[in-house]
Amino acid sequence: MNAARHDPAALPRLALTVLALVLLWPALSLSELNLGVLLDQDNARTMGRFVADFWPPAHQGDFLLLLWRATLETLAIATAGMALALALALPAGLAASRVLSLSALHRGGRPAWWSLLARWPVRGLLIVLRSVPEIVWALLFVRAVGLGPTAGVLAIAITYAGMLGKVYAEIFESVDPRPARALLGAGSSRLGAFFYGVLPNAAGEMLSYSVYRWECAIRASVVMGFVGAGGLGQQIDLSMRMFAGGEVASMLLVFLALVLLADQFSRLLRARLT
């Protein structure tokens, strides 16, 4: 009775609160959070004018032409980048998975240790490729090949190759291994075993995931434009720097519509392909 006079949870709660405050204080100072800046007279006036310009969205003829070209460029960056990523990810995914391992053939599906070890460099490379954010790759490629869509295409190709390679490897390992093993056991080449034993079962899932990633690539290509990798993003960045509210508004609207359409389209395509 006496033991429960005080709340047993009080001390842990107090400790947690103190800990939260101790962590929050440096976090607030490091993040330099200051909501007051937004209400500052000058700032508010400039921003007010900028936002007021949003309506009506810009719709002059030559601007619309520019917008149309930028939109097409964004779509093309995403599509071309995905195509390159696919070309890189297929061999990488095969190398990282163990479906076509010859040493696993007579070991009941478990590859030898050296065979597992040999897959680690490929897996590590895939991890690095996908863990560095695509926009960092874009920035690096902008410095290497100059401003423009080429940097965007290469950035998407590199990052998405990492993601697709990992997922492809997982898909290869999740499908029924017996057809491939039977083919390998019958002396067919590894490539033959892949095309006739693995791909037929894995193709649907692979395509579905790739289409989903293509949808993500559209979003990513717009974002990458902000570091100069072409497309809609680059135009938004330019218009923002010139405080052209109307242009920003119409480009944001086009971006939203694009994302929405890509979402619908990819859903349709995935429903068809699987």
Add this chain to the structure above:
Amino acid sequence: MTIRLHGVGLTHANGTRALADIDLRIEHGERVALIGPSGAGKTTLLRLLASALLPSSGDLELLGENPWRLSGRARQKLRRRIGLIHQSPPLPPRQRVVTAVAAGRLGQWSLARALVNLLYPLDIPGVRGELARLDLADKLFQRCDQLSGGQLQRAGIARVLYQAPQLILADEPVSAMDPVLAGHTLSVLGREAQNRGITLIASLHAVELALAHFPRVIGLRDGHVLFDRPAAEVSPEELAALYANEQLQPPGDARPLHNELQVQRC
């Protein structure tokens, strides 16, 4: 006068008539049991008295006021004087018993006090006192989902006692307890109501419990009051008429008289 109903009827949104033409007077400090077969309208009547439902017709007076003629703020003020004990108390499973019971007084507390109490229980002795009356003092700092169905019902009773209302409405308050505990709990509830001058209205499945613990018994059937008299004067014929043909109802609803002890959990 505590409660007055004149010609009160209630029709649910789906068109079923739950209560029709109820006339009722219950004085301050009375202890009344509501009995009747399931579907008779006991719960509806209690929810009506708790001002949870708006009557479709008739006059309703609670503690001298008509809740539906009051402003929202005044109605909340009236509601803090009325405590409703639910059959399966709606206590959040992850909340601790001490917090769940203290929540009974939220109507009286300022918002600041309510928020502080959420972090650190401010009135441990008071909450423990109410729980101790129901032999639950040792569960003070446990979570509600660690209680059995019967314990949860007793925690719900403790919450309403802690609220210290002038009118307690209890909807099957002991349905998840074994007969001995059910009798004990009802006598505690009755004693507390008597000592504090609280009017108590409880619906019960078990006729013998109603007759043993409540001076006045109201028999409800199909939304009508069948009889309303002192417990000592209730005749076996009236009881037979009250529960007549109950076994003819669909099997899901049929509940023999002696089998009121289903264990419900949250």
Add this chain to the structure above:
Amino acid sequence: MSRALNYLLLAALLLAVAASFRFLQIDLSELTSRESLRQMGDYASGFLQPDFSAPHLAAIGRGALETLAMSAVGTLLAALLGLLLALPAAGRCGALALHATRLLLNALRAIPELVWAALMVLAAGLGPNAGTLALALHTAGVLGRLFAEALENTPAEPAEAIRLAGGGRIAAFCYGTLPGVWPQLLAYSLYRWENNIRMASVLGFVGAGGLGQMLYVSLSLFQEAQAASVILAMLLLVLAVDALSAWSRQRWVSQ
């Protein structure tokens, strides 16, 4: 029939890819020519010797902490704002407020963090403050929607019982609704925080502070060695967050 349609679709996809390359005028053979490969190699070799000097490491450490702080404070603000918007979006304040807040949440969510960051840099100046606000705005949209769904799916009886006992709306929410949903709210917020750490490390590209700003500056000054160590730090940060979240998920969620 359906098979033919599938092949047609596949052909259309291939055509789209070819058209994309043509439209962008990317010449892969030129990109992989000896000359351009040599140039790229020169550029890449600059990254092979990362700068591990003590002052630079200290600066990176500060940048990483700044990134973490931006993501944490941004997520916290977003959780508060999201909860505030989730209440009307869950239909607790009438139909008009419901549609208005849903529209607002969708708008907040649809605009990517980086675009918000560029806007906030205009509105609030360079530095981590802009990044924090950008994360808060986008994440508020995401969390607000998730929170609203959680609120809709939680039982209403406990809060209703407190209202019936005369309690106020806020008290009923805190005592009746929150205990049921806060584990879910916390899980959503932590999940978004994980996401935001990754995001915060690149928001600096538009001037919103953190590791990204360091990388952007050192690349602009052609300091490849410094840039390489910043990229390594980003990679470590992302991998650490991934490992930590995978571990905690295994520990607390899937038991």
